[in-house]
Amino acid sequence: MPKLLKHWLAAIFLGASLSVAAQPTTQPLVRIALIESLSGPFANTGEAVFRNLLWASERVNARGGVKLVGGARNLVIERYDNKGQNEEALAALRSAIDDGITVIAQGNSSAIAAVLIDAINKHNEREPGKRVLFLNYSAVDPALTNDKCSYWHFRFDAHADMRMAALIDVLKDDKALKNIYLIGQDYSFGQSVLKEARKQITVQRPDVQIVGDELHALGRVKDFIPYAIKIKSSGAQAVLTGNWGNDLTLLIKAAKDVGYEGKFYTFYGNALGVPAALGEAGVGRVIAVAEWFPNLLGAPSETFYQSFRQRFPKPQDDYVHMRMQLVIEALVQSIEKAGTLDAGAIAAQMERSVVTLAGHAGAMRAADHQFQQPLQVALMGKQGDTGVKFDVEGSGYGFRVIKTISAERAALPTSCKMVRP
Secondary structure, eight states, rough: OHHHHHHHHHHHHTTSSSSSGGHHHHHHEEEEEEEEEEESSSSHHHHHHHHHHHHHHHHHTTTTTTTTTOOOOEEEEEEOOHHHHHHHHHHHHHHHHTTOOEEEEEEHHHHHHHHHHHHHHHHHHOOOOOEEEEEEOOOOOOOHHHHHOTEEEHHHHHHSSHEEEHHHHHHHTTTTOEEEEEESSHHHHHHHHHHHHHHHHHOOOOOOOOEEEEEEOOOTTSOOOHHHHHHHHTOOOOEOOOOOOOOHHHHHHHHHHOOOOOOEEEEEEEETHHHHHHGGGGTTTTEEEESSOTSSSSSSHHHHHHHHHHHOSSSSGOOOEEEEEHHHHHHHHHHHTSSOOOOOHHHHHHHHHHHEEETTTEEEEETTTTEEEEEEEEEEEEEEHHHHHOOOOSSEEEEEEEEEEEEHHHHHOOOOOOOOO
C-alpha cells in the first residue's frame, strides 16, 4: 500500500483526535437521540453502540461537520436509557421529541424497535411539522422492513432471514453434521430466527435432524447450565442461535462448563465476551455472521479497525461494527443533499443513499428501507493463525472470514407496501 494513501486513510479515521478548535462551533447542533439499554442486563450492548456512534460522529465533526447553508454543524449523540423495556423506550422517545430531537437511533431489541416504529408513525401523522426519523442499526426482525415497514424507519443491518441464509450457506457444506439444536430468546426476533432456521435447514439440509428447539426468557436467565446439559444430552453436533448480549455469553460459557464440544452457528458470537468465555474450546467451532470483521482482508479495513482501537484502547471496549458507522455516514450524506434538517426531506434522500467506508459499500433499498450490503461469515481461531491477525477484546482469539456473500446474493424479496407522505 503506498505510504501516502496509508497516511491519508489514517488521517480520516483518526480525525476525531483533532482539536475542538478546528471544528464548527457557532451553529446549532445536529442532535441524535440514542435510545438504548444503558442500565440493566444488556447495558454493555448499549454502551458498545454508544462508542460506535460517538466515534462516527467525532469523525464527521473532525472533517468539518454537517455542511448546510448558513454554516456547518456538529453532530452530537444524546443518551436516553430505555432499560431494555418497551414502556421505558416510549417514554424516552417522548422525552427526545420534547427536547427537540428529530433523529432517533435504536437497535438492540426488535420488540422495542417495533413499538418505536408504531409510535413514530403516529407522531409524524399528528405532528407533520415536527416529524422524526428512526435509524435502526441492529433490530433485525424481518417484519420491520416487510409487513411493518415504515417510510420513517431505515434499517442498516441485514435482517434475520438474510443472516440466516448466510449461515446456512456455510452449514450446508458441513457434510459431517447430522443433528442440530436450535435455541433462542423468546420474543419476536428470537422466534423469527428459529422459524427461519427450521425452514432453511429443511430446504438446504433435509438430512439434518433438529434434536432440540426451544425458547427462553429474554435477559432473565442467570444460569444456562440446565440448557447446556439438555444440549449435550441431545447428542447435537451443533447449536444454532440468534442470542445476543449476556444471553449468548452465558449460554456459551455454560456449554463450555458442561463439556459440550459441538459447533455454534451464531448471529453474534464474535464479541461481548463470547471468545473469552470459550477460549481454546471455541477454535474452529464458533461461526458468526456480520457485514464486516476486523480480519477482513484489505488495508482500508485494517486502518479502520486500528483507528477505532486507538480511540478506545481498553480491551473490553473492542466492539466496532461497520453498520453503525454507515448509519451516521448515510445520515450526513442525506442531510447535506436535502440541504435541510426537515425529516421528510432527509428521508427522501436517505432511501436512495449509497455509502462507502473503508472498502465496504452498501445502498439503501427504497422499496422497504432495508440496507443492502455484502455479508461475511467467519470462524473463530487463535490470534496469529492464518487469517487471524486481530483478536477480540484482548482474548487472544479472533475470527477468520471463511465466506463472503455479495450484496446481490444476500438480498431477499420484501412484502413491504411502502406508504409515502
